[in-house]
Amino acid sequence: MATKYFGLEQAKTDFLTKFYQREYLDLFLENILLESRLNKREFCLAVVDLDHFKRINDRFGHVFGDEILKYFCSTLRLTLTNTRHTSFRYGGDEFVVVFQEKNSKEAYRLLRKFSYNLSRRPFLMHNRFYRVTSSSGIACFPNDATTPDELVKMADSAAYFSKRNGRNLTTMSRKIKYLRLRNNFLAVCCLLSILWSSYRLYRAMNIFIDPAFKKIRNVRVTLKPEYLDVLVLKNGAFLEGRILAETDDRIIFSIYLKSGEGNSVFHKSEIAQIKRRSR
Missing domain, CATH: 2.30.30 (SH3 type barrels.)
Incomplete structure (x- = not known):
């Protein structure tokens, strides 16, 4: 359920998605930060991005893209129906969701549930189903950041990390360093595995092929003479x-x-x- 306070009583919503417009986000965050500090409560901010939206627009047109956005936002709204949250349209295909009194794990579970619902509820257009996915990032007050700009920046970086690492992912800002180390470790392990396999193949070639080459070492490549x-x-x-x-x-x-x-x-x-x- 969307809350109607923290300066949003007269706020306008985006005509397409019915989410609050971006211009009201800063005032909302300043008010909720003040309230959270006074009551020593935490809350989380998530940046949610629709995957491959530019490709969808370029291929099917903006009318189709608008319908995808409506479907995307309605799925997000249905997923969060019984949760205290406030949603903003931050950009063309980018949205900000603020979860009141939720920690990072709770916000993460909700966004993964949203991704699951997207996959279980494909978009129907012109008698054809289309699969839509999202990438999101989470930053929480006060553990990750203590100002509105920092919260948005860190959540946006986490969403970008999700996109760079395969899309259809949700990343918590505080875990990015760990995930990068893990990815680098896995990459090194993969490289070592390839090198070891190459070495074993080289040894096998020496064992089975090299003797054959030694037997024909006196053979030289030549063109067939005309007279033999x-x-x-x-x-x-x-x-x-x-x-x-x-x-x-x-x-x-x-x-x-x-x-x-x-x-x-x-x-x-x-x-x-x-x-x-x-x-």
Whole structure:
């Protein structure tokens, strides 16, 4: 339920969302801060942002975008029906919700419930359902900040953190440092895991592939010559290549292979026939 005090008795609401206009936020926060200090009570401020709203506007047009905003705000209003809160339209797709007498954990649970309701209540337009998500950040008085500007700034930074880390998230301002450390730690662990896997793959290649390369280390890549000599061995093998040198009992033969060329020595007793190609 929205409260009608702290200077909002005559305040105007936004015609589209029915939330209070931004110009009344500063006066409201000054009054609620004063009341909270006097009664030693805490309250929380949340910045709630509609994800990918610019993309929605660019793709479907501003009329469609306005309907999305109405749906978004009606879902937020229904979620917070039985909660003391006050909502403001802070920007185009950005809203500020002030939770009276709520701590950060209670505000967090309410905003996660809102995100859940968005997912369970898809937006229907022209007989088609559209999934909408939100990113939000929370800052509380007096634990996180003690002035209106600081509260808004810290909650906005927390909402930005939610967007940067995947959207559809709610982040408490006080936990940003911890979350950054956790994310950095996970990134380092992921990098180490990749390096370890790469090292194991390298070792495997050395164990199984390197010996094969050693066997063909004398093979060199070459183009197939136009004229090749042919050795027909007594075992039936048929070899193409070039005779490099010949003695009374041996022949040094450069064998042509599809992958290159390699040298080998044959005893003439192994050879059934030599076919010499004319150049």
